[in-house]
Amino acid sequence: MDYRRLPHSSLDVSQLCLGTMTWGEQNTQSEAFAQLDYAIGKGINFIDTAEMYPVPPKAETQGETERILGNYLKSRGNRDNLVIATKVAGPGGKSDGIRDNMALDWRNIHQAVDDSLERLQIETIDLYQLHWPDRNTNFFGELFYQQQDSEKLTPIIETLEALASLISAGKIRYIGVSNETPWGVMKYLRLAEKHGLPRIISVQNPYNLLNRSFEVGMAEIAHREELPLLAYSPLAFGALTGKYMDDQWPEGARLTLFKRFARYTGSTIALEATKAYVELAREFNLSPAQMALAFVNTRQFVGSNIIGATNLEQLKENIDSIEVTLSAPLLARLNELAELYRIPCP
Template identity: 65%
Template sequence: MRMRKLGKTDIDVSLICLGTMTWGEQNTEQEAFEQLDYAVDAGINFIDTAEMYPVPPKLETQGRTEEYLGNWLARRGRRDDLVIASKVAGPGNGLSYLRGGPRLTREHIREACDSSLQRLQTDYIDLYQVHWPDRSANFFGKLGYEQNPKESMTPIEETLGALDELVKEGKIRHVGLSNETPWGVMEYLRLSRENNWPRVVSIQNPYSLLNRSFEAGLAEFAHREETGLLAYSPLAFGMLTGKYMGGKWPEKARLTLYERFVRYTGDHAADATRAYVELAYQQGLSPAQMALAWVNSREFVTSNIIGATSMEQLKENIGSTEITLSADIVSAIEAIHSEFTYPCP
């Protein structure tokens, strides 16, 4: 398993990060343990979770994913061998049941962190990420920015100041962002520099063959400021595996089970998906592994967050690290991208 530095830290993380958001909804605790055992044996040392998981978020399941991971850590005794990442939820996603509606204030961040530590059964979190901005911004499915004159925004200064306290107390080691924009990254870096507060080490945003919006403004930040991308949804909710092509809706698949996931199901996205899947088959590759291998090859990517509901999927996804795409395949991918530049935000 290839390793890459996490920002400007001394931490090496695996190129593949094990995502966990299905645990407690589509996956049982036993299945989560099986995934963890296999992934760690395969050389993965980076595990990503969040206080709001599993997804879709619900009151009755909130925090269950962290609990599963915490139970595994307690039973296996492997805490010091792994880099554990979690997230504090910002407003949005209908999480009114979480602290009366989560905000990125000092009070909310401290409460969220303490609760995550308890569920994870650990004294510290290696990477604590701000799950999405506490302001109006063009994130998570929005390409265009629209000003909201009535917005209620928690100042980034308050958010980063609270995270600084947690670092000094030893509860978290490093700070990351998720679903963030270039302006937001700039503000976090500015405030870090001016106040000697923790420096952002990563940006966890969507990135795949169907969604390359990260390249427009954030890839340069990731490169020049060493705030590498933790790419989530690299298979676009499974679309890039080709399993939904031709109007198929496989039983127990995420898009079959949950109507809320419509981000990658439009006609334009379906046409782009078909082109990528056909290219993979022409080259004798698994569509999933080609899509993941392409993400793995991007220099501004620190780690590629893969998720799976079956061991077969997990093994195939991890196997993408053994594939090197030829220059001809990359050129063909770019040609498809030129035709379908933004099939979905």
């Protein structure tokens, strides 16, 4: 396992990060413990969660993922060997059951951090991320930005000041953003520089063979501003494994259970692109999942690749992707497909 220093921080994170959003919904605590034991045994030291998890978000399960992780850390006594990242939810319909007012303001962020620390049973969060923006913008794969003249939002400067106070209090070490746009990222960076506030050190956005939109406006920012991507959904909710091809819906699979996550299976072009990538992997005698993950691993702007699984067999295959080297002919073919299927699933 390779480790990378996140710029502007002292955090050395593993090339692969263990995602957790199925724990408490598709996975029990014992299954989560088994995933953690295996991943850590293979060298993963970076664990990503969120106050909203598990998904899909429900009032009765909200926070359960952090509680499971906290129980694990207490049980194993290995917190100091790990980098723990979590997120505060923003306003919108994706955060039912957390707080009455979900603005990313001083009060809500302080409450969210205290609640996460209690569930995680730790004193400090290594990387604290804003799960999505507190403003009208096109995140979570939405297209067609629509101006809203009467929108309500929390000024980014207020959000940064709240986070700065939490760093001063020792409750968080570093901050990052998630599901952000180029405008939002640059605004955070410039306000921090202007006012002497904490600098964001990472951006967690979706990135995979079906969704390379990060390369359009964000990859240059990642390079020139030293702001690495923490790539989530590298298998496109499992679609890039090929398990949903030909109208197959495996029992217990995420997209079988939760049709709301149909971005990667809900259009003809997405299905055509998926089939092309799966067939290409098989042509080169590779696992489709490992080819898709290995591709993300090759990107210079990626700080860590967030993998997830609902069973150990999947987790083992995903972690073994670090041993896969993509040949020059295969990379060329991948670029040909990317030209043919221009961001079929933004």
